[in-house]
Amino acid sequence: MKTLTRSNRILLAASSLLMVVAYFVPFWKIEMWAPQYPEWLHMKIWLYQITGDIDIINGLNHYIGMKHIKVEMFPEFKVMPYILAALIGFGMISAVAGQRWLAWTFLLLLVAAGTAGLVDFYLWGYDYGHNLDPTAAIVVPGMVYQPPLIGTKELLNFIAYSAPDWGGWILATSGMGVIVVLLRDYRILKF
């Protein structure tokens, strides 16, 4: 079994501990612009809550029959803090044990968690955008309002923009950190 160098183990530990910050910052953001909202509307998705202009967004979306966004809508919020804690714990164990295969496993877990998050987010967006109240005041035939998974999309008079927020970037950075550990371990990166 290949053992990691001391500096790689420190880097691995740092990558894991960095993720603690993700408890204190939003993970993802959706921002919406319309002519009458030149200041943009913001929605911030955290590990365990949603913040931002939710009431305004709900107020607008009820015209087209979209569901009211509220915390209870997301059972994920109950488990995500534990999943992240488990990931951090696994990363720390890997750093202490210093095994290459553990680093690999950690990376796979991170990628799996990230992918699962995105898939979950997509499925929520699909339901939110498609599953409309048939008695809504405004029904535009053929129109669905699924927010973009990532990037920009025009939805009626709104431009919606979806992207990772600090927490998302931190997770990505941690993942990159683990990749750097492995690349150094394989001597592909020589520093």
Added chain:
Amino acid sequence: MNIHSIVRTGLLFTAAAAVIGGCKPKAPGSVDTGDAASKVYVAPGKHDEFYNIVSGGFNGQMSVVGLPSGRVLKILPVFSVHPENGYGFSEESKAMLNTSHGFVPWDDLHHISLSVTNGEHDGRWAFGNANNTPRVARVDLTTFETTEILEIPNSAGNHSSPFITANSEYIVASSRFSVPIGDDKSRDVPINTYKENFKGTVSFVRADKEGDMHIAFQLVTPGVNFDLARAGKNKSHGWFFFSTYNTEQAHTLLEVNASQKDKDFIMAVNWKKAEEYIKAGKGKIVKAKYVHNVLDHSSGIATSTMKDEVIQLNIKEFPEIAYMIPCPKSPHGTDVDPTGEYIIGSGKLAAIIPVFSFTKMMKAIETKDYEGTYDGIPVLKYESVLKGEVTKPGLGPLHTEFDGRGYAYTSMFVSSEVVKWDIEKLEVVDRAPTYYSVGHLMVPGGPTTKPHGKYLVAYNKITKDRYLPTGPELAHSAQLYDISGDKIKLLLDFPTIGEPHYAEALPASLIKDKQVKFYPLEKNTHPYATKSPDATKIERKGKEVHVYMTSIRSHFGPDNIEGIKLGDEVYFHVTNLEQDWDVPHGFAIKGANTAEALIMPGATQTLKWVPDRVGVFPFYCTDFCSALHQEMQGYIRVSPAGSNVSLIYSLGK
């Protein structure tokens, strides 16, 4: 790990991030139109090209704005008291705000109609509607004063008003809220019996003779919400088109329950036919209680008359008065193009704009091409009346105006834009953003047969960041566009007074030389007028004391008064003896529980004062009238009740 490698790693991350996230799009901003400033610049001393008469919405007033400068020239009170000139406070003007509910000091004025002859502005009057306590008002465009107000009985929410026929024969007043009407018993019904008991009404108010506004006839309709209306013109003269919503007949949570049907109606009314029925004596005279208030020009005194009946026609009992044209999703605006051929419905929840043809409508009526009936009223087939639909116009179409060159301009509330389209081809040719959430649009002469297609004003519902912020409430914003070319160009933002809904504009040349500059003293018929300095006097009638007072630069006559006692009611009848333009005098006295008087040259205005304590009280002129304005003052002495101070008055003694 060295610095370089850290930087290299950082760059790698940044590049990856850029690929994953993409960049946040840049929001479209304001459009800079280069030479805009010179197009709205009215040099000092020069006049604007158009008078824009703008509804004040919840301030119950109208404002007069010059175009293209956007400068506010006047705020004129209509349905709301106006302390700055005593409107609704002076003894003369109080009666203007009388209703069958008593004195109502406020209303919600939404729409302006300017008088027309042969479908063109004639510059005589502006009409306005009171939404809350249903009334219509006439404003004289030579004095910019409200001269007549008529209450509308059997109505609630007079929103679909005061749109006007091509020769100012009628202005209409139709009910936004249907309500149960009739005697006390038929009005006291459960709200959930809307479908059986609630009725709409459409009143045709005879408007072409000043001082004689009256309800020529009132149509009783199914219980729906009437929203807006337009008269036919040219070939369609004799018809009137009313947009309706809540044809679902909901009485609760209308935002959902009145938005269910795929189509509501534009109700086409053949008012000439209704006139025939009335002439033939078919109208039903019913008891009603409503008030008619008229301002007498020569005395400046308003009087109220209580009316006690109205003549009605229930449209389902009289064929050929009304037809329903299906129109998509809760139509708001219904607008008739300058030729009178096309009727444009703006379904505020619809994704298209339907354009109906008057010719096709007449044919469908002739051939009885009906798809059914609605509460006994024939419903024409949508396709048989439709000229065509404008597709993908934008979101939330509300109102349409015309430039007289074959183009229509529709406001899009939800997508905050003005959309220009070709009426014949039904094609969108241009669009321009508005800041923000545009409501009504206005082209000078837009609703007439001869629009002056040079400017377009958008009256916006949301202001946000357009001006320096002023706390939670912001001035509503309007925008002026140049529509003389192919492209709509934004020229100017300007703040407005109140909450403007509709407005109209007419060329300044039509009325500016007709402006009254002062009232000739010899024609003043006010019973308390004092026409010369030596005619001043004081009369005591029991507890009432009438002061016949004059004002002229720069003194009041008399200016020393004694002999008033506690318990007296003092009436200052102040006549402004000036006979020159722009020399009003004001009058105010300490402790008066009313507003000042602002007296125009040659006019008389009365301020009632009930002193509440003993002492000497000052009064003074409030309108800076001359270099010695600050000397224009006087004293009045109040003695205890029962004192024997005799009534004396003097000037310069």
